[in-house]
Amino acid sequence: MQGLLAWVPLLPLIGFLILVAIPLFHRSEPPQKFVACIGVGSVGLAALLTMIVAFTLFWKTPSELVNISLWQWMLVDNLQVGFNFHIDWLTIVMLLIITGVGFLIHLYSVGYMRDDMDFRRYFAYLNLFVCAMLILVLADNLVLLYLGWEGVGLCSYLLIGFWYKEPANGTAAQKAFIVTRIGDTAMAIGLFLLFYEFSTLNIQQLISVIDGQEVNTEIITLACLLLLGGAVGKSAQLPLQTWLPDAMAGPTPVSALIHAATMVTAGVYLIARMHPLYMLSEVAMNAVAFVGATTLLISGFSAIAQSDIKRVLAYSTISQIGYMFLALGVGAWSGAIFHLMTHAFFKALLFLSAGSVILSLHHEQNIFSMGGLYRKIPLTFICFTIGCACLAALPFTSGFYSKDHILLSAWEYHQGVNILWLAGILGALVTGVYSFRLLFLVFLGKEGTASTHCKDANTPVMSIPLCILAALALFGGLLAPPLQAVFGVRPDEDHSAWIEGVAIAMPLIGLAIAWRLFLHEQKSGEQRSPLMQFWFSGWGFDWLYGHLLVRPFKYLSQINHNDIIDSLYKGTAAVSRQMNALLSASQNGQVRWYLTSFAVGSILFLALLVAL
Amino acid sequence: MPIETAPGLEAGIMLSSILFCLGLAGLMMRRNVIFMLMCVEICTNAAALMFVVAGAHWGNVDGQVMFVFVVTLAAAEVAIALALVLQFYHRKHTVDIDQLNELRG
Incomplete structure (x- = not known):
């Protein structure tokens, strides 16, 4: 029964693949009804499946954990990363939110996007997003979680810039992608640190390792702060919050799904998932x-x-x-x-x-x-x-x-x-x-x-x-x-x-x-009054980052227009070209010239022999 | 039978050196392929003369044997070279060696 849960992220993926592959088989755009059926239906089925599993789990044993191993993803020395899903109530709640709210928003999109030329592309992206988000919450290890994490980032980028003919939308999409990338880098370093210290990235193993032994609190703090960096980027918190208001350039249902209901809460999910670490x-x-x-x-x-x-x-x-x-x-x-x-x-x-x-x-x-x-x-x-x-x-x-x-x-x-x-x-x-x-x-x-x-x-x-x-x-x-099974019971206080x-x-x-x-x-x-103007600009963060980071970066790239590091390699190439020109000049095809060089060379050689 | 030592070893060496240098200078200076071939002949003959002179000096017949070899070699060389010259003239309608410079870097 719980094995059915593996189908939950798979269904939107299938939907995405069908929608993307249509031009391979069909020259003209398919009718909107067909696209809507695939796009909405895949998420709807996933939602249905999630609800069925959630209810059976709920009636049976609310605290039961389920692990689903699909396949080995990578195996390098002692790093084992499986395509494995871990299901507890935190996952189920997230699944219900993503598929449930996601389904409603997909349904709404059918009406909202009815006049859009790129109806099919829209639903393809949206389905891909749901798939990535589901992988994010289902993952039993941090690498798989990171896959979903980057997947939702990609879909967010694609959907913010959905109406790409407007340059401002493209800029907003890039801003969102680059700003969240800062957080993602921090998170990646956090993952490396965790693996270096505990030689596992499986979340449950990680938690049991931490429970079982005395651990270095400083390392834990550092790892937690790095993971927080990732969460801050994805969830648009201080100091990486500037991308979210601009992300409103996308279609409104996208803002509802990605930039309000699901993706931006991934940071919250991450920290909640890693809470035994944070408690230390x-x-x-x-x-x-x-x-x-x-x-x-x-x-x-x-x-x-x-x-x-x-x-x-x-x-x-x-x-x-x-x-x-x-x-x-x-x-x-x-x-x-x-x-x-x-x-x-x-x-x-x-x-x-x-x-x-x-x-x-x-x-x-x-x-x-x-x-x-x-x-x-x-x-x-x-x-x-x-x-x-x-x-x-x-x-x-x-x-x-x-x-x-x-x-x-x-x-x-x-x-x-x-x-x-x-x-x-x-x-x-x-x-x-x-x-x-x-x-x-x-x-x-x-x-x-x-x-x-x-x-x-x-x-x-x-x-x-x-x-x-x-x-x-x-x-x-x-x-x-x-969620008591996941987070423990807190005593009620008056x-x-x-x-x-x-x-x-x-x-x-x-x-x-x-x-x-x-x-x-x-x-x-x-x-507006000056105060309102200040608030209007989001406390001047865009201005600050513009002056602190963007302008110096642009200035540096202007200086480095010809790529200073590259000149080393260009220099090597130039020297060998010069040598080549020199040597090929001696190969001039003149027999008499060869003969003369031969004679002069012999004379020099003989003179050398005599002199020594 | 004792072989008489030939007089004028120095003169022989001088003659052969002058001949060789003449041939070499001609090779470097002439552009006409025929003349260049003739210069090569002069060079070979200078070398052959040197063998003979040296053989006479040490009373050894090997020098004269080598001379016969050199002459044979020169004949073979001329046979091939003249065929090449013919081909060259056939293709280029000239015997100027400087025209033959396609194989350059």
């Missing part, structure tokens, strides 16, 4: 927590100042992943995964509703030219409202349960008021402000310039995923995943009521602030 290192845990806390505040404030509907959501994604890192850093592993799950639901919902808004307004993304849309696209309005409520963690939405869990864990971690908890609480307030600012500016208030020619673009194929996601976002809080009260009150205060400030704001968004 106080420094690494604190680093994770502080990265999360700063990121969630910085990007939260950035979100307040944005004018592009998708960039607001992008910054909110960074901020919410910051919450997950905060949770990881304070040891609330299941809290982080729980928030990952609810976030996948409500952020996918928000992005897909935003996609509907964008499509209805004929690809208008500026929120200052929207407004008053609630009458024209009521279904989208309702879904967006639910999404915003979850994002802001209003009571009894899914976001509330998971975020509350994180805030309480941050409180417990230091037994009282502490900077992490304060950051989380302040972040909750900011989240309330920006999410309701977005809602008010887009759907309430006076009609903007773009609202007048709004035409509801929702087709059933788009509405159904929206409704399902809305239901999941609302009630997902009740689906707390059974908290004084005021902590809960603060956590509930903060989003509501945020809502009030947004109501007061933004409900009737009719500014074009062009004139």
Whole structure:
């Protein structure tokens, strides 16, 4: 039964291969219906399969572990890397999120991309992405995980630059690829270090090795920090967060799937997967927590100042992943995964509703030219409202349960008021402000310039995923995943009521602030105060990196235009060319010249003999 | 029968050296293939003369035997070389050796 799980990543791969191979057999583009059937069907089947396996596992023995060995991938000396899957509840939860939310987004894409010329290419990439992401979460060793890790990075690159005819999109894709590459390099070095120290990269073996013996904490800390580097790159956390807002250049369902629900949470998954390692290192845990806390505040404030509907959501994604890192850093592993799950639901919902808004307004993304849309696209309005409520963690939405869990864990971690908890609480307030600012500016208030020619673009194929996601976002809080077997059980502590009260009150205060400030704001968004401008530019990180890294790099490459190192090899070639020219000049084909040289040579030789 | 030692060894060597240098100079300076062949003959004959002179000096017949060999060799050489010259003239319509320079680097 569990062997069926091997088919889960295989199905999207088959879908991808079919979609890619079509031009080999068929000259004209296949009909959209066929492409949609393959593209959506493969992920749908995978989702179905995952659910069946999850339910059987759940009823049988919730804590049972399953290992599936497919084949040996590489074998070098004592490095054994197998194409093996390890399945526990963390994996199952991730599988359900990826295939479930992935399926809904695929379905929605059929409607969203209906007028696109490259319908087939789109679904091919999307299927490949799902396959890579599934390999990432199923892998039982870090090398296979890295394969999936790079695979999702590649698909992210391909899909950000999907509309490649626009140069800006290509630039955004390259930025995303290069920035995440920095983190990936750190992660690769971390893997080397782990292998060097423990001579295994199998995660379970690694954990048992660490459990079994006294280990060097400094090495563990270093390895954890390097892995954190990879996670930070992939999950767009400080200081590598700059690529995610630009990644919004891709189609909106892609933003929903890759840059909100699944791929960017891979970093969270990685750290949760390696949590026994992190628990050994106080420094690494604190680093994770502080990265999360700063990121969630910085990007939260950035979100307040944005004018592009998708960039607001992008910054909110960074901020919410910051919450997950905060949770990881304070040891609330299941809290982080729980928030990952609810976030996948409500952020996918928000992005897909935003996609509907964008499509209805004929690809208008500026929120200052929207407004008053609630009458024209009521279904989208309702879904967006639910999404915003979850994002802001209003009571009894899914976001509330998971975020509350994180805030309480941050409180417990230091037994009282502490900077992490304060950051989380302040972040909750900011989240309330920006999410309701977005809602008010887009759907309430006076009609903007773009609202007048709004035409509801929702087709059933788009509405159904929206409704399902809305239901999941609302009630997902009740689906707390059974992760005790993976992360252990934490003792429940009693908290004084005021902590809960603060956590509930903060989003509501945020809502009030947004109501007061933004409900009737009719500014074009062009004139901003200096502070807003600073936040708008994402705290000037792009400017900083531009001056710190990009410009010196460009300057150096200008200097090195002729490749200084290469001149060594060019010099060797030039010298041998010169020698060749010299010697071939002596081979001039003149018999008399040869004879003369022969005579002169003989005379010299004889003279030499005589002289000696 | 004792062989009389020939007088004028030095003169013989001088003559043969002068002949050889003449032949060599002619080889280097002439462009006409026929003349070059004749210069080669002069060189060979200079060498052959040297054998004879040396043989006479030491009272040894080997020098004269070598002379016969050299003459035979020269005959064979001339036979081949003249055939080559004919071919050369046939192809190039000239006997200028400098025209024969296709094999150059």
